[in-house]
Amino acid sequence: MRSMLSQTEENYLKAVYKISESDPGPVSTNAIAKIMHTSAASVTDMIKRLSEKNYVDYKKYYGVELTQMGKNSATLLIRKHRLWETFLVNQLKFSWEEVHDIAEQLEHIQSDQLIERLDEYLNYPKFDPHGDPIPSTDGKFTIRNQTALSDMQIGDQGQVIGVKIHDTPFLQHLNKIGIKINTAVEIIAKQEYDQSTTVIINQNDQVLLSEKVATKILLKKI
Amino acid sequence: MRSMLSQTEENYLKAVYKISESDPGPVSTNAIAKIMHTSAASVTDMIKRLSEKNYVDYKKYYGVELTQMGKNSATLLIRKHRLWETFLVNQLKFSWEEVHDIAEQLEHIQSDQLIERLDEYLNYPKFDPHGDPIPSTDGKFTIRNQTALSDMQIGDQGQVIGVKIHDTPFLQHLNKIGIKINTAVEIIAKQEYDQSTTVIINQNDQVLLSEKVATKILLKKI
DNA sequence: TACGATATTTAGACTAATCTAAAAATAATA
DNA sequence: TATTATTTTTAGATTAGTCTAAATATCGTA
Ligand SMILES: [Mn+2]
Ligand SMILES: [Mn+2]
Ligand SMILES: [Mn+2]
Ligand SMILES: [Mn+2]
Numbered sequence: 417m418r419s420m421l422s423q424t425e426e427n428y429l430k431a432v433y434k435i436s437e438s439d440p441g442p443v444s445t446n447a448i449a450k451i452m453h454t455s456a457a458s459v460t461d462m463i464k465r466l467s468e469k470n471y472v473d474y475k476k477y478y479g480v481e482l483t484q485m486g487k488n489s490a491t492l493l494i495r496k497h498r499l500w501e502t503f504l505v506n507q508l509k510f511s512w513e514e515v516h517d518i519a520e521q522l523e524h525i526q527s528d529q530l531i532e533r534l535d536e537y538l539n540y541p542k543f544d545p546h547g548d549p550i551p552s553t554d555g556k557f558t559i560r561n562q563t564a565l566s567d568m569q570i571g572d573q574g575q576v577i578g579v580k581i582h583d584t585p586f587l588q589h590l591n592k593i594g595i596k597i598n599t600a601v602e603i604i605a606k607q608e609y610d611q612s613t614t615v616i617i618n619q620n621d622q623v624l625l626s627e628k629v630a631t632k633i634l635l636k637k638i
Numbered sequence: 639m640r641s642m643l644s645q646t647e648e649n650y651l652k653a654v655y656k657i658s659e660s661d662p663g664p665v666s667t668n669a670i671a672k673i674m675h676t677s678a679a680s681v682t683d684m685i686k687r688l689s690e691k692n693y694v695d696y697k698k699y700y701g702v703e704l705t706q707m708g709k710n711s712a713t714l715l716i717r718k719h720r721l722w723e724t725f726l727v728n729q730l731k732f733s734w735e736e737v738h739d740i741a742e743q744l745e746h747i748q749s750d751q752l753i754e755r756l757d758e759y760l761n762y763p764k765f766d767p768h769g770d771p772i773p774s775t776d777g778k779f780t781i782r783n784q785t786a787l788s789d790m791q792i793g794d795q796g797q798v799i800g801v802k803i804h805d806t807p808f809l810q811h812l813n814k815i816g817i818k819i820n821t822a823v824e825i826i827a828k829q830e831y832d833q834s835t836t837v838i839i840n841q842n843d844q845v846l847l848s849e850k851v852a853t854k855i856l857l858k859k860i
Numbered sequence: 861t862a863c864g865a866t867a868t869t870t871a872g873a874c875t876a877a878t879c880t881a882a883a884a885a886t887a888a889t890a
Numbered sequence: 891t892a893t894t895a896t897t898t899t900t901a902g903a904t905t906a907g908t909c910t911a912a913a914t915a916t917c918g919t920a
Binding site: 458476477 | 906907908909910911914915916
């Protein structure tokens, strides 16, 4: 049943998926337009097309939801994106802030065999360089406990396992202060006034994290 | 000066490059149409566009030739194609007849850094899995002496270093008879009647090669 | 519950890339 | 050289994806 989707159609499906991930229920035209950097009119056009092809359920003025087929396509796209990011970082030695845009292109390469070989080559990774889970062929994500650094208490210890956003300036900032995946973190103080957090990383350096940064770092408690 | 070319535009440039490679001089509209599997009318349209952007020189009813800029783009595309094919065969363990179609997609990924990292990762290969030279960043191809198997004499010995065509049925046929890159070949007989050649491969198996096959296998004489 | 603000859809237009059919130019040949 | 055959270009249409502007529906709140 999986007809040939254009890259654009795939990107719309992924946008709908991402929006309903953080905000379940029907997705608004405007929300899609924002992510896709297009006009609401273009979104309406495209949604009609995807609805026609049964990738989404669509009710005028109400919103759009992925069908099972739409979910499958979106999940496969995310699988490809994250496997390619893993390849770029683990094999080609790119830094985690450099890989997203390249993976945005690579995720559209059409070859089931390629993605399965890549998965094998990378030794079946479960998480990508940003700590995001890589769905399996049948669309299952590995779940794990994670806590935002901003939600930890004084004295708590943890290990960085992911970040909530992936834009380059944020990741470069983390590079600068020495935080990356697997970094050990201990909370030693929290300022009431601005919600900033003081931490010790790798049992060594003391770092002050603003609330803006602390809310976006995900830890595994230890 | 390298503006953004669409995938389609890149493919047209590559087509012009490939045609003038085997047949120097101006390239005909029909020749391009054949390779691109489009109508002559579509080719005329596209050639006008590429001419407008200075990737080709074009004179109505006469033919088309790549400008230096067009040659650079075509060569870069070929570099990317062949590096990706090398990756697919050497790292992901694809067979040589499986990689062309995937590389046709991968060659359009836009990232100079990616292709340089890939080159390094693969240890700067000079030839792809079909024995075709991989141009360097500045567009230079490694030249080497090669002789078609059909042009060898009885008693000559050689080693397979390439093939003239890359379609799957031909490569699968070579797989079946046990010929691949680096296979040692000795010519032991030639039939006047049908120009077929009898060879011994890897000092072991005797194989009869039709003219159709023998003309497409490239050897290094030893 | 009405009315202004906001969100969404429709209408109409544009570009890239394609097609078919017809016209025009060039090449082949009688 | 005249006539036919082939090649190439033009004309006009189509589809995907986009836009802006206008129309319409829904929401928020007085
Ligand atoms: Mn990403
Ligand atoms: Mn990621
Ligand atoms: Mn190839
Ligand atoms: Mn090749």
